[in-house]
Amino acid sequence: MRLPIHILRQRRHGHIGVGLEGELLASELRRGDDDLEVIGSLPPLYPEWLGDRGFCELHRTRFPYVAGAMANGIASVDLVAEVARIGGLGFFGAAGLSLGRVEAAIDELQRRLDPQRLPWGANLIHSPSEAALEEAVADLYLRRGVRCVEASAYMALTPAIVRYAVSGLSIDFHGNVLRRNRVLAKVSREEVARRFLEPAPAAMLDALRDRGLISADEARLAAQIPIAEDITIEADSGGHTDNRPLTALLPSIQLLRDRIVAERGYRMAIRVGAAGGLGTPSALAAAFAQGAAYVQTGSVNQACVESGLHASARAMLAEAGMADVAMAPAADMFEMGVEVQVLRRGTLFAVRARKLYELYRSYPSLQAIPAAERDKVETTILRSSFDEAWASTRSFWMSRDPAQVERAERDPKHQMALVFRAYLGLSSRWAIDGVAARSSDFQIWCGPAMGAFNRWVAGSFLADAEQRTVGQVTLNLLEGAAAVTRAQQLRSYGVGLPGAAFDFRPRPLN
Numbered sequence: 001m002r003l004p005i006h007i008l009r010q011r012r013h014g015h016i017g018v019g020l021e022g023e024l025l026a027s028e029l030r031r032g033d034d035d036l037e038v039i040g041s042l043p044p045l046y047p048e049w050l051g052d053r054g055f056c057e058l059h060r061t062r063f064p065y066v067a068g069a070m071a072n073g074i075a076s077v078d079l080v081a082e083v084a085r086i087g088g089l090g091f092f093g094a095a096g097l098s099l100g101r102v103e104a105a106i107d108e109l110q111r112r113l114d115p116q117r118l119p120w121g122a123n124l125i126h127s128p129s130e131a132a133l134e135e136a137v138a139d140l141y142l143r144r145g146v147r148c149v150e151a152s153a154y155m156a157l158t159p160a161i162v163r164y165a166v167s168g169l170s171i172d173f174h175g176n177v178l179r180r181n182r183v184l185a186k187v188s189r190e191e192v193a194r195r196f197l198e199p200a201p202a203a204m205l206d207a208l209r210d211r212g213l214i215s216a217d218e219a220r221l222a223a224q225i226p227i228a229e230d231i232t233i234e235a236d237s238g239g240h241t242d243n244r245p246l247t248a249l250l251p252s253i254q255l256l257r258d259r260i261v262a263e264r265g266y267r268m269a270i271r272v273g274a275a276g277g278l279g280t281p282s283a284l285a286a287a288f289a290q291g292a293a294y295v296q297t298g299s300v301n302q303a304c305v306e307s308g309l310h311a312s313a314r315a316m317l318a319e320a321g322m323a324d325v326a327m328a329p330a331a332d333m334f335e336m337g338v339e340v341q342v343l344r345r346g347t348l349f350a351v352r353a354r355k356l357y358e359l360y361r362s363y364p365s366l367q368a369i370p371a372a373e374r375d376k377v378e379t380t381i382l383r384s385s386f387d388e389a390w391a392s393t394r395s396f397w398m399s400r401d402p403a404q405v406e407r408a409e410r411d412p413k414h415q416m417a418l419v420f421r422a423y424l425g426l427s428s429r430w431a432i433d434g435v436a437a438r439s440s441d442f443q444i445w446c447g448p449a450m451g452a453f454n455r456w457v458a459g460s461f462l463a464d465a466e467q468r469t470v471g472q473v474t475l476n477l478l479e480g481a482a483a484v485t486r487a488q489q490l491r492s493y494g495v496g497l498p499g500a501a502f503d504f505r506p507r508p509l510n
C-alpha cells in the first residue's frame, strides 16, 4: 500500500495486470513483454488518508480513528492512553462512575497525555433521570479543562451539553468563531443529529446567560455555530442502539448535514463519522468508501487487555459469534422500555433481565407477583428475597439520591423498578470484577462487530484474548482497511482480482 502500483495492459491481447516497481504481479502478463502499456497508476495509499484529513488535523490524531467511550471505566485510562499513543482519539468511559473516579481519571490522563499533546476525551452522557449528575459531570469537565467530549444518549439538548459546548467561545481576526471545547455528538437518529447540527436554542442560551453560566459574548457567538462539528452516526452497536444499518443511516445524515450547512451558511466543515458494526478491515473500508470522515469502534476494544472488563469476561467475548448477541432491558432507562445490545453466549443475563421487565410490566408491585414467579426470581435471579433486595437497594439510594427512596415508599411500582434495576446495575459490575459465582449473570454490552472480528482473526495471533492489545487491533483494522480499499481500486481499473485480495490477515504491526 505504501508503494505506487502501475496498471498495465498488453496491447495485443488486452490483458490487464498490475506492476509494482517494474515487477509484474499478474500472471496473465509475461514478464519483460515489450507489448505493455501503462494505463493507470495508483499512488501510495496510507490508512492515515482513508478519512477526512481535517479530522486528524483538528484532533491531532495520526489516523481518522476513534475508540468510543465505554461505561464504568471499561474504556479505561490505559485504553485511552494507548489509543492516543498509536495515533487515534479515545474517550474515557465516565458513565456510571462517581465524580471522584472521573476526576481521578482526568488527573491521570492529563498527566500521561497532555505533556506530549496527545489527544483524549471523556464521555458526557445524557442522564434523563439524574439531570443534576449530568450537570455536575459537565461542570467537572469545564473546571478540569477537558477539551473534548463524546456526547451520547441525547434525545434533546440539555443545559449541561450546551454550556459545555459554548463555554470559551471567542472570535479571531477574520471573524471566525473559535472553540475551546469540542463535542463529538453520537447519534442514531436524524432528529437528534439535527439538534447538534443547529446552533443552540436561543431560549437555552438566554437561560444559561441569565444564570451566569455563560457570558453574553459566548451566547451571541453560539448563535452562529452548530453545537458539534463532528457527528458520529451509530448504527447497530454494542450497548444502546437502534440497530440500524450503517449503509442506510450514514447517507441520510450526510445529506441532512449538507442541507443544514447550506441553509445556515456555516463557514466550518462538519464531519460525519461512522460507528456500529465495525469489527473488520472491510467494514472500515466500506464506511470510508461511503464518505465517513472517521470511524469509531467499541465492542472490539472491550475485548482488549487494556479494557476495564475482567479477563474472564473478555475470554467470553473472544468466543462470540456474530449472532451471539441479544437485546435486553437497560438499567438506566428500564421503566421506559429502552434496551441495550448484550452478549448472549455464556451468560443468561438477557433472558433474566427480560423476565424482570416482563414482571415489571405485568404487576403493580413486588407483592403482587404470584408466589411461584416470586420464588423463581428470588432464587435464580436475585439470589435474595424481595425484602433483602429492597433493603440493599434502599441503602444504595439513601446515599445517592434519597428522593428515590421517598418515591419508592409511596409508589410500589417504583420500588419494583429500583429493585430490578439494582440487579441490572450489579450484573455489569460482576462482569467488570469477574465475580465467578455470578458469571451466568454477566451483563456485557456487545454488538455483532465482535463476532465479525473473531471470525476475521481466527487462526491469527489476535485469536488469543490475551494478545488483543488495543494498539494491535486498531493498527490491523486500519492497515487492513487500506488493503481492502486498494484491492477495490484495482478491481475498478479492470484488474481481475481473487477474493483473497480482500482478505487482510492480522499480523503484528507497529
Ligand SMILES: Cc1cc2nc3c(=O)[nH]c(=O)nc-3n(C[C@H](O)[C@H](O)[C@H](O)COP(=O)(O)O)c2cc1C
Pocket (backbone or CB within 6 Å): 067, 068, 069, 070, 071, 072, 074, 093, 094, 095, 123, 125, 150, 151, 152, 153, 186, 234, 236, 237, 238, 239, 240, 275, 276, 277, 278, 296, 297, 298, 299, 300, 302, 444, 445, 446, 447, 448, 449
Ligand atoms: C461495553 C460497552 C460500553 C459502552 N458504553 C458507552 C458509554 O458509556 N457511552 C457511550 O457514548 N457509548 C458507549 N458505548 C458505545 C461505544 O462507544 C461505541 O459507540 C460502539 O460500541 C460502537 O459500536 P460497536 O460496538 O459495534 O463497535 C459502549 C459500547 C460498549 C461495547
